[in-house]
Amino acid sequence: MPEIEVVRATESDIPFIVATERRPGFESLVGRWEAAQHAEAMTEPRYAYFLARALHDGGEPEPLGFALLRDWNGPERSTLLKRIAVAEPGQGHGTALLNGLIDRVFGETQAHRLSLGLFPHNLRARRAYESAGFQAEGISRGSAFVGGQHHDELVMAILRPDWLARKT
Ligand SMILES: CC(C)(COP(=O)(O)OP(=O)(O)OC[C@H]1O[C@@H](n2cnc3c(N)ncnc32)[C@H](O)[C@@H]1OP(=O)(O)O)[C@@H](O)C(=O)NCCC(=O)NCCS
Known part of the structure; x- marks a missing residue:
């Protein structure tokens, strides 16, 4: 696998995000927004966008996936991984992005908790989250309103002490 960097995304990355x-x-x-909604969110400090990019010798970095965080560096110290997707699943890119994200959240902000909700049938995502240190906490009933229907979500989270323990 090429070296992968995790960087803040900018407006020029919106076409990649929308396509992914x-x-x-x-x-x-996974949810989806129009480009204009992403552009609007990028102007709000509570949202933070990240990209995973592959570094190729002498070439331009290649975007592999993105993540959207909400409540970045908020006073509640609880950040939500609102959305994550990679263009080519199952190749380790998501785990690399998650590991970079976790380091950014706990290394750059005062967050105590990074959480997410996923559909319980999304076993690939669950496995990737577990690989990165997230723990399943329980079912949040009817918390996702998608396609005109209310869906249960599995809540997973990693806490700052979990992150510190993994680093040692
Ligand atoms: C979720 C997502 C970001 C994970 O990224 P990824 O690059 O696919 O993940 P990785 O390849 O790093 O890891 C996937 C893990 O799931 C495992 N896996 C792959 N397919 C699987 C399946 N059908 N069932 C269970 N596990 C599976 C892999 O073996 C790997 O586990 P390992 O690290 O123990 O080997 C990516 O799959 C994705 O974009 N999916 C579509 C959008 C999505 O579901 N977003 C999340 C919404 S909550």
Whole structure:
């Protein structure tokens, strides 16, 4: 696998983000916004966008995936991983992005908790989150309103002490 860096995304990355949300098969797994909504969110300090990029010798970095965090560096010290998707799943890119994200959240902010909700049938995502140190906490009933219906979500989280323990 090439070296992967995790960097803040900018407005010029929105076409990649929008296309990645719309990869075939992702419609039942991850939310999607129009480009204008991403552009608006990027102006708000509570949102933070990150990209995983592959570094190739002498070439331009290649975007592999993105993540959208909400309540970045908020006073509640609890950040939400609102959305994450990679263009080519199952190649380790998501785990690399998650590891970089976790380091950024706990290394750059006062956050105590990084949490997320996923559909319980999304076993690939669950496995990737577990690999990165997230623990399943329980089912949040009817917490996702998608396609006109209310869906249960599995809540997973990693806390600052978990992150510190993994680093040693
Ligand atoms: C979720 C996502 C970001 C994870 O990134 P990824 O690059 O696919 O993840 P990785 O390849 O790093 O790791 C996937 C893990 O799941 C495992 N896996 C792959 N397919 C699986 C399946 N069908 N069932 C269970 N586990 C599976 C892999 O073996 C790997 O586990 P390992 O690290 O123990 O070997 C990516 O799959 C994705 O973008 N999915 C579509 C959008 C989505 O579901 N977003 C999350 C919404 S909550």
